[in-house]
Amino acid sequence: MDELFWSIARTSGIISLCLLTGSLLLGIMARSGRSFGALSRYTQSLLHRSFSLLSVLFAALHVIALLADSYARVHLIDLLIPFFGEYRPFWQGLGTVGLLLMLAVSLTGLLRQRLSQPMFRGIHLASYLLWPIAVAHGLGNGSDAGAVWYRVITVVSIALVAAAGIWRLTANYADHASARRLAREGAKP
Template sequence: MSEALWAVGRASGVVLLVLMTATLLLGVLTRSGRRVLLPRFGVALLHRNVALLSVVFLAVHVLTMVLDSSAKLSLIDLVVPFRTAANPFWYGLGTVALDLAVAVTVTALLRHRIGVRAFKAVHWTAYLLWPMALLHALGSGSDAKAVLITGGLCGLAVAAAVVWRISDRFVEHRSARQAALR
């Protein structure tokens, strides 16, 4: 049983990294308002659904890691970072990413109740969440080759999106709409 938990835990972690990367990329694309195969509302809906699927894989990953005796994780390790018996730094990064993912998910679900300003303030932490998750995967992943290749490809995709996001060529949908009205 422990071998099955190990396999599901690692596989769900790799899939989770890919889903989190896709969520981040779709979030950047949503802010741009550009039409890429889908209208803006379609990209926003896809972003939300991929994010929710990420939450499912996050739950599977965390649950299998807690149940896997080789991971040596307690429930408190899921909340308090850097205190695990094995690999405290790398698992701690995963705990920080988990805490941030919970905050981003809860605020996204409560967006209409907490207001746009609070939602955006917490949602921007996704730019911190993602590298924490990537470093966690690279440092604690036991299938180094698969994690390195997947992490490298995800890293390149996010780096390109961030460079585009901060470049002069990135125009947010609100700015584009206002310019068209002038």
């Protein structure tokens, strides 16, 4: 049974990280105010939310499988207090920090209409911290971290996020975001 839980934990962790990467990329694109390729801004936003929620679900499956696996030695307290786990406490602790950040970002996404814009944006910006923490957790604690296929996935993910981050910092990105904000503010009565 432990092998089944271990396989579920490994697979769901990798899928969650891939979905988190996709969500981050889609969030950056949607925030620019431009459509990307054949995707409308609405479709980008819908995909961003879907990837985010699926990432949370797969992260929950990852955690549940680890809790059920006696070999993994993950306990309920490890989900609340980082860096005190039995196995590789630093890397496991990063997973705990990532999980808590993921929950905070997800809740702000679900409660967006009830939060002030500055509060939503401030907490939602934690995604930029969440993603590298999740990548580091996978590299430091993942049993597949040494596999070539896993490293390829990680390198491609890092390259895509780095490219999107650089693009976000360009003047062209800022011009589109400013134009979108002005158009939104001009539409208000």
